[in-house]
Amino acid sequence: MTGERAALDGIRVLDLSRVLSGPLCARILADLGAEVIKIESPAGDDGRRFGPFVDGDSTFHRLLNRNKLGITLDLKDPDDRERFARLVARSDVLVENFRPGVLGRLGFPPGELARLNPALVAVGISGFGRTGPLAERPAYDLIVQAMSGLMSVTGPDGGPGVRVGVSIGDIVPALYGAVAVLAALYQRERTGRGQHIDVSMFDGLVSVLESVAMRALHTDEDVRPTGAHHAISAPYGTFEAKDGPVAIAVASDALFARLADVLDRPGWLTDARYTTDADRGRHREELRAEVEAALADLTRADVLDRLGAAGVPCGPVLDVREALSHPHTLARGLVRDEPDGFRTLAGAVRLAGGAEEFRPAPAPGEHDHLLAAWLTEEPRIPPRPEGVARAEDRP
Template sequence: MSHQPASSALQRFRVIDLTQVRAGPTCCRQLADWGADVIQVQMPEHMRGDDTLGGQDGSDYQYTHRNKRSITLNLKEAQGIATLKQLIATADVVVENFRPDVKFRLGIDYESLAADHPGLVYASISGFGQTGPLAQRPGFDQIAQGMGGLMSVTGLPGQGPVRVGIPIADLCAGIFAAQGILVALLEREQSGRGQFVHTSLLEAMVYMMDFQTSRYLLDGEVASQAGNFHPTSIPTGVYKARDGYLNIAVFGSKIWERFCNILGAPEWITDERYRDKPSRSVHRDTLNSEIEKRLALQDRAHWIREFNDGGVACGLISDVREMLEEPQVRHLGMVKDVVSARLGAQRMVGQPVQLERTPSTIARSAPRRGEHTEEVLRELGLAQEALAQMKAQGVY
């Protein structure tokens, strides 16, 4: 079965996916979900390492590799590399997340490929960057979370650093790489030339620290853990009502006044301890204690209704099941259906951005390793006899 584009938006582009684990596959999934012909190149089954996410039939792998085709090539064989280069010659984009030295050793680095394919957009994702003192270190999401500063501002004060509950360094690096690829493809329309695009888990985390880095670079403040409360906007955080926890966000003086009135504490508006943001910061513990006393008089549903009706942001704290069953999430249609020939009906979260004219879908489930090898190689013009010989020689 030939390419089945998940959207018409990127269907004219072919992407060669040389990645494994999560950051790189996430990048390529972004492109596949918008219609690119993503061809995942993996080592043959008998040579594979532990490069899958919970096994090929596992939910993680199925989610990450949907909308792709898969071939196997033995890149330790000269003919495997030659075939890969032949495939790359038909492509617009190559994505890899080897350690920085590996692509040079294989002869598939950007400069080598661009000599014959000047329009190629070549994207690399690494742990710490393509050059520099740590470039050759192995990268891992939690290591980047720690080195990138995120764990120092996550968690409850005094209880030590805490990792974020998703692989946020991997995911952000993958999404940023996909964005970089799209920018490079747009620029290519003007210049006719491709370019080398690269990012890393560490760079993704440094960027994602956002206002915490500007607090230091512009104001000289080193952020620390603030737990479930916003570090600068008070009161904003997790509070306990009579029947459980909820989030409340109060930004700006007008919303502060609304909050006080809804909570039945209009006197706080003129109270010297709480009259402005710096004062509320100094007295945050006292203020939070007083807030929770009043919240304890009613259930969460009451406060969520009252605050939102009054223009103060407030919401439940949901687990994954509750989140997916939330009526607004269901209305947005983010959960998509697809049928796997092996595993049957599947449901997965789709793209969070909606393009009304060229929407993203899940056109096919994740492929088995090498499922499309002969199909893709035949597209390169290889005859069945040549394929049989390559198979016998362990090239795929």
């Protein structure tokens, strides 16, 4: 930090989660300055076994668990359950991603967590949520991508549907979980009470279907993959120039007029097929062919220079290594070095009070020696509700 108090300074988070969705949710809170205690079973987080590996450590695990402290507890052991209960009473937030009911069978259902600490904000991330006919079913990213409808609209034009190239089914609920925790902590300031937050991977993906869902709900259109092109707006996709593809995004009449001008195609503006964005969307294949004809003698650099100068949104199609080494990526600090030289990804939020330096993910049980001190702290006192004095403060 540059002398700025961390945004979540003083907030303690217990991270019982494994692999991706829960650890990412907790890491976001850690990056915002919360004290995050990662609690692993003696077997360790399964994410530690996901490659690639650097010096024997999982790079996947390190990405998701930086800035945390790490202890080992076996919640099947009575003594460790007692220690965990005492930690709950001394913490503000709990993050877990067990299947619904698992934490309850270990002795900590939502009601018991609330009894131990009425001010606790607990977030449970699961495949299908705590209610509904699929609540008990396990899920991975692939399953919720398939069942949410997202896979059915992702892939080459006309299908078949394919999985998004990152585990978006875990990432979206992790983001929702972090937002929900912040909202619940703010609400706690007014009510003095915590709550149990139910976050579902399935819900997360269904909720971000945006225009795809609106078309399915309000039209009879065949909702299917359209490759790199938008199903409604055009020209909006990737187009072949003389030496390869470029991305061009035109979603307004004003931008289309600029594109027609810079490519010297005034006839597009009087063509009834291209009068409005909706018209262009209905005739996107014809327009795509015409755009590529206009680009045929231009290199990608030419296209990007001309369109960029005209204010038409465009960009190169980069592979992952090109994107990670791009000057803008580096200028934004998106690729960072931890103190031991490990290269990693930063978060996407820039605010005063966020982490400027990253601590490596803890080794299994690395901070077990701190547990005794934590357990001798006074239990957390619920925040005073707005406008309500505590009994001990009243005359």
